[in-house]
Amino acid sequence: MSRIYDALKRAESERLSGEKKEEKPVFERRRAERVEKRVRIFVYGHGLRHRPFHEETTSLVVNLHGGVLVLSNAVKSGQELLLMNPNTWKEQACHVVHLVKKKRKHHEVAVAFSEPDPAFWTAPEGSVPDASTAT
Numbered sequence: 001m002s003r004i005y006d007a008l009k010r011a012e013s014e015r016l017s018g019e020k021k022e023e024k025p026v027f028e029r030r031r032a033e034r035v036e037k038r039v040r041i042f043v044y045g046h047g048l049r050h051r052p053f054h055e056e057t058t059s060l061v062v063n064l065h066g067g068v069l070v071l072s073n074a075v076k077s078g079q080e081l082l083l084m085n086p087n088t089w090k091e092q093a094c095h096v097v098h099l100v101k102k103k104r105k106h107h108e109v110a111v112a113f114s115e116p117d118p119a120f121w122t123a124p125e126g127s128v129p130d131a132s133t134a135t
Helices: 002-021
Strands: 040-046 052-063 066-071 080-085 090-101 107-113
Antiparallel strands (some): 052 066, 080 090, 090 107
16 A cells, blocks of 8 residues: 555655646736725715615726725625715726735725726826825
């Protein structure tokens, strides 16, 4: 029985060493490059029991297809939200695509825009930078 076990271990070891030598191409699923950017955002939606909520928050990571926000309100995957950038007064419909609970009452929420919008996260030219973006 030990010969069979030894042969299986040897075959597995050879298979694993062969896999390590072959580099498989890694494909990026993102449609656009992500950028770390803190932008003050107002979020509107419906929480538990369909009660409407609004909250002021900040983005963590953005791209032209959406971004990652920190929310204290409970949301679920697929839920529709409305974002408003108070620096530009632009509104953007989006839906929740991923949730990560980070702290007891705060969640990192990834949202996807209904339509790509490269200008949503930008401030208008000549505007005073948002105080929350200062480092």
